[in-house]
Amino acid sequence: MRMAWTILAMTVALVATTMAMPAAAAPLRHDHPLIGIWRIMLPDSTCSETYRMRADGSTLVFSNEEVAESSFTISDQPDKNGFYKQVDTITKDNGKPDCSGDITKPGRAVTSYLQFNQSGTLFVMCVEPNLQRCIGPFIRVRGMRI
DSSP states (O other), X not given: OXXXXXXXXXXXXXXXXXXXXXXXXXXXXXXXXXXXXXXXXXXXXXXXXXXXXXXXXXXXXXXXXXXXXXXXXXXSSOOTTSOEEEEEEEEEEOSOOOTTXXXXXXXXXXXXXXXXXXXXXXXXXXXXXXSSSEEEEEEEEOSSOO
16 A cells, blocks of 8 residues: 555656646747747847747747746747747746846746748737737847857
């Protein structure tokens, strides 16, 4: 009986740990417009953030002193208004301040909505699938390896 309780406790612990972990990102199609390197200049123009968006659903972010990694999912196609739904979860952070002076804590998922220009050279990131509350533009950086 004691063995059964031990196995049950281990199973519950394993399930709880698995549920707390962010889901692995699904690979993106090779021509998804988000794949690549993107940079945004903050409004005061003294700090920029660079995002390396990879086809495997991972991101490497550089912001001031911060270096962070995340896992993301994004819709394969935009909705009827041109927005892609993205869910991003920070998985690692070096504990240093980003451009806003904040220190990012891993684990929280953030949903945003991206809209690209026609040429795919920039996008805005919005809180809802409309242009009311957005940041950007994020500008595509050419010539750097992902």
